[in-house]
Amino acid sequence: MSEPARVNGAEVTFDEVTKIYETASSEDVHALDRVTLRIEPGSFVACVGPSGCGKSTLLSLLAGLTEVTEGDIYIDDTVVTKPHPKVGVVFQQDLLLYWRTILDNVLLPVEIKGLSRGKYVPRAMELLDQVGLGGFETKYPSELSGGMRQRVAICRALIQEPGLLLMDEPFGALDALTREQMLMDLQSMWMRLGNTVLFITHDIDEAVLLADRVLVMSPRPGRIDLDLMIDLPRPRYPGEVHELSGFVKSVREIRQVFEAKGILRARVEE
Ligand SMILES: Nc1ncnc2c1ncn2[C@@H]1O[C@H](COP(=O)(O)OP(=O)(O)OP(=O)(O)O)[C@@H](O)[C@H]1O
Ligand SMILES: [Mg+2]
Numbered sequence: 063m064s065e066p067a068r069v070n071g072a073e074v075t076f077d078e079v080t081k082i083y084e085t086a087s088s089e090d091v092h093a094l095d096r097v098t099l100r101i102e103p104g105s106f107v108a109c110v111g112p113s114g115c116g117k118s119t120l121l122s123l124l125a126g127l128t129e130v131t132e133g134d135i136y137i138d139d140t141v142v143t144k145p146h147p148k149v150g151v152v153f154q155q156d157l158l159l160y161w162r163t164i165l166d167n168v169l170l171p172v173e174i175k176g177l178s179r180g181k182y183v184p185r186a187m188e189l190l191d192q193v194g195l196g197g198f199e200t201k202y203p204s205e206l207s208g209g210m211r212q213r214v215a216i217c218r219a220l221i222q223e224p225g226l227l228l229m230d231e232p233f234g235a236l237d238a239l240t241r242e243q244m245l246m247d248l249q250s251m252w253m254r255l256g257n258t259v260l261f262i263t264h265d266i267d268e269a270v271l272l273a274d275r276v277l278v279m280s281p282r283p284g285r286i287d288l289d290l291m292i293d294l295p296r297p298r299y300p301g302e303v304h305e306l307s308g309f310v311k312s313v314r315e316i317r318q319v320f321e322a323k324g325i326l327r328a329r330v331e332e
Contacts, residue, residue: 071104071258072137072148072226074124079133080283081119093119095283096133103225106252106259108269109277110316112325116284117262121230124260125151137226147175150224152232156215158203164190165199168217175222182221189217193247209240216244220251227252227259234264242300245271249297270294270312271303278319288319 076099083091093116101107111117122128123135126145135142137149150171158167168186169179190196193213203211212232219227229248233241249272252259263269269276270292278288294308303309320326 068254068256069223069225071102071256072146073103074101074226074258074260075099075134075136076120076124077134077136079123079135080131081116081123081128082131092283094123095285097285099277099286101258101260103258104256105274106261106272107275107277108261108263108273109279110263110266110269111279111284112281112320112323113264115279115281117279118230120279120284121151121228121260121262124226125149125228146226148225150219150222150227152212152215152219152227152229154231154234156203156208156211158211158214158218160203163200163202164195164206164214167203167214168221170218171221186217186221189220190214192251193217193244209236212236213244216248223255223257225257227257229259229261231262231264233268245300246297248272253296266313266316267304270309270316271298271300276312276316278316281323281325287323288316290315 076097079094079097081094083093085091097120109117109120119128123130124137124142126142126149137146140146159170162170165183165186168190169182172179172182187196187199190199193216195210195213198206198210203214206214212235216232233244236244245268261269261272273292276290276292277286278290279285280287290312292312294303294306317326
């Protein structure tokens with residue numbers, strides 16, 4: 063199988079970004095509060111935080127799907143006002159189109175951008191093959207399991223080798239074994255491609271396993287409470303990394319932030 067070329071990872075900058083959702087029926091929701099952040103090109107950054115703290119909002123703003131209330135977001139030197147061509151997104155739900163075959167779902171971004179479909183078919187087949195879905199090209203989403211559909215969604219995000227890959231709890235709905243396999247696949251994809259990844263998760267272990275850097279968010283309005291570098295050798299294997307003292311220390315440091323905020327209780331109350 064041919065190796066895909068390395069891509070230029072995008073640089074991401076958040077400059078004092080605030081997001082307030084205005085709702086007609088109830089009070090406005092202050093989702094993010096003056097978030098300032100710079101993500102190095104080619105780095106793998108994970109973001110963890112309690113439910114409702116603004117993680118999906120952060121991703122949606124960066125994807126150009128939601129407007130900021132205040133502040134600016136840049137991808138490289140461009141202010142984000144709409145979806146950027148360098149960006150691929152994987153959501154928690156697979157969002158496949160049920161009337162299109164698996165292959166046609168993977169090729170959707172290519173068609174939307176008016177690029178030559180024929181040129182991308184071999185790459186789509188190769189990606190499907192890499193995630194264990196070779197032979198499923200002509201099937202429809204309804205014929206696949208949830209885990210298989212999520213793998214298709216990941217192929218769809220990767221078809222154009224995005225300089226910035228945004229993933230919002232992409233493995234939350236998967237069973238434990240498929241999830242572990244996907245974590246490995248994602249890590250090797252990133253090591254090969256060298257793109258920038260922002261990965262959102264509830265799972266502290268998953269964040270420390272994958273990332274160069276973990277951003278820990280506070281409850282709403284979301285801010286970054288801890289910005290932790292994870293300096294562990296790669297490739298990192300799910301079954302082995304737990305034994306490294308650096309892994310244990312990082313997980314503990316993140317848990318302590320949640321414990322201090324009362325999001326995790328440190329001890330059983332007697
Ligand atoms: N379109 C919207 N309109 C109004 N409020 C919204 C909207 N989207 C999100 N919110 C609110 O903004 C806050 C942050 O939501 P967000 O989805 O970013 O949280 P999250 O950290 O991704 O949570 P989870 O971990 O449960 O997915 C929540 O209080 C949510 O109710
Ligand atoms: Mg979310």
